[in-house]
Amino acid sequence: MGNVPVVTVVIPAFNAERHIGEALESICAQTLRDVEVIVVDDGSSDGTVREVERFALDLDLTIVTQANAGPAAARNNGIRHARTRYCAFLDSDDLMLPERLAAQAALLDREADMGLVYTDLMTFDACGIIHRTRKAFSGPHAGMVLDRLLLDNFITTSTVMAPTARLIEAGLFGEARRISEDFELWLRMAARWPVAFIDRPLVQYRRRPGSLSDDKLVTARCALDVVETFWREHPEYRKRHPGVYRHSIAEHLAVAGASALARGSRGAALSYLLRALRRDPWKRRTWKSLVKASVRPVRLPSDLRPTVDTARSA
Numbered sequence: 001m002g003n004v005p006v007v008t009v010v011i012p013a014f015n016a017e018r019h020i021g022e023a024l025e026s027i028c029a030q031t032l033r034d035v036e037v038i039v040v041d042d043g044s045s046d047g048t049v050r051e052v053e054r055f056a057l058d059l060d061l062t063i064v065t066q067a068n069a070g071p072a073a074a075r076n077n078g079i080r081h082a083r084t085r086y087c088a089f090l091d092s093d094d095l096m097l098p099e100r101l102a103a104q105a106a107l108l109d110r111e112a113d114m115g116l117v118y119t120d121l122m123t124f125d126a127c128g129i130i131h132r133t134r135k136a137f138s139g140p141h142a143g144m145v146l147d148r149l150l151l152d153n154f155i156t157t158s159t160v161m162a163p164t165a166r167l168i169e170a171g172l173f174g175e176a177r178r179i180s181e182d183f184e185l186w187l188r189m190a191a192r193w194p195v196a197f198i199d200r201p202l203v204q205y206r207r208r209p210g211s212l213s214d215d216k217l218v219t220a221r222c223a224l225d226v227v228e229t230f231w232r233e234h235p236e237y238r239k240r241h242p243g244v245y246r247h248s249i250a251e252h253l254a255v256a257g258a259s260a261l262a263r264g265s266r267g268a269a270l271s272y273l274l275r276a277l278r279r280d281p282w283k284r285r286t287w288k289s290l291v292k293a294s295v296r297p298v299r300l301p302s303d304l305r306p307t308v309d310t311a312r313s314a
Helices: 020-028 048-053 071-081 100-110 164-169 181-190 216-233 235-240 242-263 266-279 284-294
Strands: 007-013 035-042 060-066 086-089 116-125 128-131 161-163 195-206
Touching (some): 007 100, 020 035, 020 048, 035 071, 071 086, 086 164, 100 116, 216 242, 235 242, 242 284
Parallel strands (some): 007 086, 116 195
Antiparallel strands (some): 086 161
């Protein structure tokens, strides 16, 4: 490992003993060899650090420890320790395919004006592959993507590589957030620079049922807050783009409403969906969700409910 590293891979890790070895093995298999790896242990109580130390001879590896402060603080800590021009992100339970780092570094070398480059991904769980491409559930975009990104966060953190200086210039990840902290940063970067997309699934994203990010209603509410915050902080952009403002708020309200409905929170669903329709009354999907939320099951009084003739049914 005598060469100067080209890329730093930043991995936040909290009680990641079970999967982080696979993540590090996927870095060992990269075609780009000049890689620095910074694992930030976010106050783990299991054997995460011990598992990471097994790779000390195979990787240019630094382990940074901190009291538990969340993934945003851990990633920021890793970025501040980085010695390289580019930082790539990988969550401790995700994997990268062998060409990922080389492809992204080469693109950033060629196109120096880019704010970040992300790749397609495939999702998997304990049973195998769920989606072979993210395009199965969310369309990618490239260029000046801010207006599209305000509608939907189509950038997954584990697929991102960015110039270290631009991450710092954009203010790093918001440490007050435990969810959607990445979305907030991507919006800030997309407001400044173009974004590139590599149309190959170079990352494998692990779906873990029961994780905080798997809670659709919590995630939708956090994304809505990020978008509302963006518009409050950019009043001039809102004034110049009133249609984008209306559509983006309506879209995130509709997603929150559908998520609340799926959770069985009918009152919250109605509130979100009505607010969405006030901003964008032409969304058929929002109307469909509103109809579902408005239909209340009829409960007959007990004396009018049909009875079962147990003798006959026997």
